[in-house]
Amino acid sequence: MALSMQTPVCLVDNGPDGHMRVQQEALQILEQIQQPVVVVAVVGLYRTGKSYLMNRLAGKHTGFALGSTIESKTKGIWMWCVPHPSKPGNTLVLLDTEGLGDVDKGDSKHDTQIFSLAVLLSSTLVYNSRGTIDNRAVEDLQYVTELAEYIKVKSSDEDGDDSEFVKVFPSFIWAVRDFTLERKIDDKDATEDEYLDFALKLKPGNSKKVNDHNLPRECIRKYFPSRKCFTFPFPSRPEDVIRLETLSQSEMAPEFLEVTERFCTFVFNQSPVKQLKDGHTVDGRILGHLMKMYVETMSSGGVPCLENAVVAMAQIENEAAVKEGLEVYESGMAQLTIYFPVDLRDITAEHQRLNSLATEVFIKRSFKDDEGKHIKSLEEAVNKLFSRFLQQNEEASVQKCKKVLTGLSAPLRERLQQGFYMKPGGYQLYCQDMEDIVKKYKSQTQLGVKAEDVLEEFLKQRKEESSAILQADQSLSARDKQICA
Structure with a gap:
């Protein structure tokens, strides 16, 4: 289903213990999104105007907090x-992250975790900076060099393989x-992309200074082979930058609006749907699962492993699919x-019919049930339920058949109590009444699967009664003959 939020909500914040935690309200929102998601995350130093771009991507002027002081407004x-x-048919998920390098916070590990989460969750990562892409700007992106320490692609991958990262990392x-x-x-005039490539150019040599210069550039080039650059001029007069939220379009520089429009159009048209390493499309519910697992792993001091996360998520999704x-099957039956x-x-x-429907529902939600373990579990559970419903149907049949026979045999029982059959020829009368009961019983409809069994049991129970009447009839008839003689 399509879902449109009027305002942003907090997805991740810090708990009282200082560890990151996922907000339940945000997970409930993601749970409702059954469409594929395009996830765009923005990261960068605090107070660089990240939130403004995200508001524009949402089609709004306000929403994500911009702030107008040196204090970082966005937390988590x-x-x-x-x-x-x-x-159409996709949902755009915008993630505005806490400003990196906040002097009040002074926690580089937390910054790297936020950066890593943005990389793990997004299909497009926007890095926002101010001024120029000079050496300091590249060094400010130091978090890229630490990604291998904070993210593992495979559970067996001890050192981190750059080629594996490329398969799962977002466009940049x-x-x-x-x-x-x-x-x-x-x-010579250069395009924005040429400007970026030039800034990421590696220096020749192997000295420590050269290696320090090249490391962040190598990481960016390896991890993000799909790169794009936009250079935004000042939106208006420098003194107006602090009130971007309240500036009208007419108050902004046309050049700034033009780049903003190009930026939004590029993100809308080029940002791919979020996918897992094997190409599985991510919807809101799966994104929520991933977020929860990554945050819990980081908060416990572990390193998120994409392979393990997919395995764990497959277990959750497949169990839910079986349920x-x-x-569907049980409610239908x-x-x-x-x-x-x-x-x-x-x-x-x-x-x-319902078994086929249940299988369809399972397949729609199931995820990487490669060995068929969970579909087999569903089949076994359905067959178990079917056996229970068969038993209930048999019990209902027995109850109805007994009720019908009780009603049909009521006159016969009354005659027995009155001794009606205790006379010569009584046995024949009894047999005629019994035949009449059986005839009427067999003419009944919807007696169910136990109709014959219940009738057989009924007749079996009448044998002793029938024998007694036959003996009495024979005895009375013999005495009548003696009297006549």
Whole structure:
């Protein structure tokens, strides 16, 4: 289903113990999103205007807190889910992260965790900085060099394999804000992307200074082979930057609006749907599972492993898929019980129909059930339930048949109590009444699968009674003959 939030909500914050925690309200929102998600996360130093870009992607001027002081406004990670503006059937999930390098916080490990979460969750990562892409700007992106320590792709991958990271990492956009320089390389005009590639150029040599210079650039080039750059001029007069939220379009520089429009169009058209390493499409519910697992792992001091996360998520999703399938089957069969007893063909036909429906529901939600363990579990559970419904149908049949026979045999029991059959020829009268009961019983409809068994038991119970009447009849008839003689 499509879901549109009016305002962002907090997705991740810090608990009283200082560890990150996922907000339940945000998970409940993600749980409702059954569409594929395009996840765009923005990261960067605090007070660089990240939130403004995210508001524009949401089609709003306000929403994510911008702030106008040196204090970082965004804490943790905030989330805003809106219908995708150019891809019907998809939901755009915007993640605005806490500003990195906040002097008040002074926690580089926390910053790296926030950065790592943004990388793990997004399909497009926007890195926001101010000024120029100089050596300091690249060094400020030090978190890229630490990703291998904070993320593992495979459970057996001890050292981290760059080629594996590329398969799961998002596309990368560097948004340079308040850019005032001319984009020239060797006195020639350069595009934004050429400017970025030039800034990430490696120096030759193996000295420590050269290696320190090259390391963050190597990491960016390896981890994010798909790169794009946008250079934003000042949005208006420098003194107006602090009130971006309240500035009207007419008060902003046309050049700034033009780059903003290009940026949004590129994100909308080029940001891919979030996928797992094996190409499985991620919806809101799966994104919530991933977020919860990653945060819990980091908070416990562990390193998120994508392979383990997928395995754990598959277990959760497949168990839920089995439960959903069973609920469809059980609720459908429960509706049939109000008509019990029914013919064996009818209950079997409904079982087969609902079993197919339950399998469809399972397949729709199931995830990487490669060995068929969970589909087999569903089949076993359905067959177990079917046996229970068969038993209920049989019990209902027995109850109805007994009730019918009790009603039909009431006159016969009354005659027995009155001694009606205790006379010569009484046995023949008794047999005629019994035949009449059987005839009327067999003419009844919807007695169910136990009709013959219950009748057989009924007749079996009458044998002693029948023998007694026969003996009495024979005795009385003999005495009558003696009297006549």
